[in-house]
Amino acid sequence: MRRLVLGLTLIVTLTSGSYLGSQTVSAASQPSGRTNGRGTNILVVGVDSRTGLSAAEKRRLHVGGEGCDCTDVMMLVHLSEDQRRASIVSIPRDSYVEYAVPGDAVGPASRGKINGAYKIGRGPLTVRTVEKATGLRIDHYLETGFTGFEQAVDNLGGATVCTDKPLKDENSGLDISAGTHRTDGNATLRYVRARHINRAGDLGRVRRQQRMVSDMLAQLSSEGAFADPVNTVRTVQELLKSVRTDDRTGLGDLVRIGWALGRLSADRTEFSTVPIADFDHRVPGVGSTLVWHEARSRALWEALRADRPITGDPRIQPVPETPALTNPAAVHVRVDDATVAEGLRRSGFVVTDTSASAPPVRPAGPPVISYPVGRQADASTLAAALPGSRLRVVNDGNAAFDLAVGSQPVVIKTVTYDRNVAEGAPVTAESLRCTGTSPAQPVGHS
Structure with missing residues (x-):
């Protein structure tokens, strides 16, 4: 089935990839420190290269500039031994790791961004570096370039993308309004490539890629694209025309993997991003x-x-006593009580003490949080630190929050903000998928 062919190609590319003839990459030699474990591990990478693209193609795809000759997308797909669960872990391209550089290598640094391993030693070193960093054995390796994604999405009839706020990124050319959209290949490419939205970086982009893949899998499954195992063989044969594999990965391996993935329900498909401790480690x-x-x-x-399973494991994603939806350091609040002001300051909020102008008689009731329109998430973070407080939205053009302490005693809790929760915590596919039932007007780019 043509849709299944393109769907699986889309899953393994994740970002636009240039067409590659049927090729294999030499298998990586076994490094020290990796263990066999159970199940099957597949490393999927997309390479950032503009080689072979004309100036017109670069303009149309909005991929100007020079490629880094490095991996732009990296996902580790773990298929359980019983083939009843898939765990897909995104490895951010800027992860700082130690390269598995051969002992006789001269020149390359021993540590750097994980995407740089490809430039040093192509696919084999990329595999060995991931194995060294994770301790896992990589059984199969798939690699694609930087185009083909656009055509795959178009031939699938488009993709579904969703956002709760407008997204604009000049670097990728993305410009869509809030809501659920049906996008063509070009617009979808811009959506999954965008790295300069809100907080710059890869984690938000990675989560959008995961969401798009999750919705695409749902779409293909609902259309019966995975219903016939015979067509999986045909699909893999087509897939091998546009994807590089290592010499340990043959037709039979990919048929088994594709057939297993196609039978999984949303609650048996997990997505996660490697947990990060330092989001801006300067080297x-x-x-x-x-x-x-x-x-x-x-x-x-x-x-x-x-x-x-990786979902629900508190060692991977601890559950804090009082979680915060957003970073308290981004919430500026004026507090009319000195003791409460100091307590919120210790919890990380940016506080201005206005107790000197507080009313001589406190109004009856709990604290009241007045917050600007559009700042509901930040208001929830502040309310989490002040259980029992009341929320009041105001539209006066002021960006600051105001906290008016009432007559009731105030309880202050220390909130815990973890960026990994919002942008990469382990979740099942069903929690990632777009839920809108009325897609907005189709978005496309010529």
Whole structure:
């Protein structure tokens, strides 16, 4: 089935990829420190290269500039031994790791961004570096370039993307309004490539890629694209025309993997991003990098090695006593009580003490939080620190929050903000999918 062919190609590319003839990449030699574990691990990478693209194609795809000759997308797909669960872990391109550089290598630095391993030693070194960083054995390797994605989405009839706020990124050319959209290949490409939305970086982009893949899988499954195993063989044969594999990955392997993935329900498909401890670790000569959270990432790899689910594991994603939806450091609040002001300051909020102008007689009731229109998430974070407080939205053009303490005693809780929760916590596919039933007008780019 043509749709199944394109759907699986889309899953393994995740971002636009240039057409590659049927090729294989030499298998990586076994590095020290990796363990066999259970299940099957597939490393899927998309390479950032503009080689072969004309100036017109670059303009149309909005991919100007020079490619880095590095991996732009990296996903580790773990298929359980019983083939009843898939755990898909995105590895951010800026992850700071130690390369599995051969002992006789001269020149390359021993540490750097994980995407740089490809430039040093292509697919084999990329595999060995991931194995060294995770302790997992990589059974199969799939690699594609930087186009083909657009055509795949178009031939599938488009993709569904959704956002709760307008998204605009000049670098990728993305410009869509809030809501659920049916996008053509070009617009979908811009959606999954955007890295400069809200907080710059890869984690938001990775989550959008995961959401788009989740919705695409749902679409294909609902259309019966995975219903016939015979067509899976035809699909893999087509897939091998546009994807590189290592020499340990043959037709039979990909048929087994594709058939298993196609039969999984949404609650048996998990998505996650490697937990991060430092989102801006500066390294001379390398730049801003991401440092993995040592304990959480170790728990993640151990779960995959033991063939266990990664969702619901508190070692990977601890559940704080009082979670915050947003970063308290971004919430500026004026507080008319000195004691409460100091308590909120200790919890990370940016506080201005206005107790000098507080009313001599406190109004009856709990604290009242007045917050600007559009800041509901930040208001929820502040309310979490002040259980029992009341929320009141105002539209006076003021960006600050105001807290008016009432006559009731105030309880102040320390909130915990974890960026990994919002942008990469382990979740099942059903929680990622767009839920809108009335898509907005189709979005496309010529």
